[in-house]
Amino acid sequence: METIAKKVHVENMEQALVLAEQMLEGKSAAQVLAHQIFEQQQTEERIDALEGIFLCQKEIFNFDEAASYLNMSRSTLYKLTSSKSIPHYKPNRFVFFEKAELDKWIRDHRVMTVDEMDAAVQSYCTKQPLATV
DSSP: OHHHHHHHTOSSHHHHHHHHHHHHTTOOHHHHHHHHHHHHHHHHHHHHHHHHHHHHHOSEEEHHHHHHHHTOOHHHHHHHHHTTOSOOBOSTTOOEEEHHHHHHHHHHTOOOOHHHHHHHHHHHHHHSOOOOO
C-alpha cells in the first residue's frame, strides 16, 4: 500500500486504500486521480456558491466582501472609497459598506442604450428654440 501512496502522492493512507480498491476494480491510477480532481473541483464550486448565497444575505459588508459582491478588485474599490465616489462607513480604521447602498450605487451608474440616447437627443432638440443668425 505504501508504494501506491508514494506513486500517486496521496495525502494519507485512507486515500491510498480507496485508490488501491479502485485499481483492483480495473481503473487506472490516472482515472482514479482524474475522478478525485473532478470531485474536488465540484466541492470547491459548491463552497463558492454557498459563500455567494451567504454573502447576499448580509446587510453590512467588510472591505473584501464588498469587493467580492461588486466583482471588482480591492485596488479599484480602494480608489472609489478614497475619492469618496462610493458610499461607505469608516469607524476607526475599518471600512464597511451597506448592501442596499451598494445596490443603489450600481443602479445610479446605468449606461443608456444607443436608442435611449437618440431619443434624448431628439427630445432635447425639439424643445430648444431655433437659433437665429
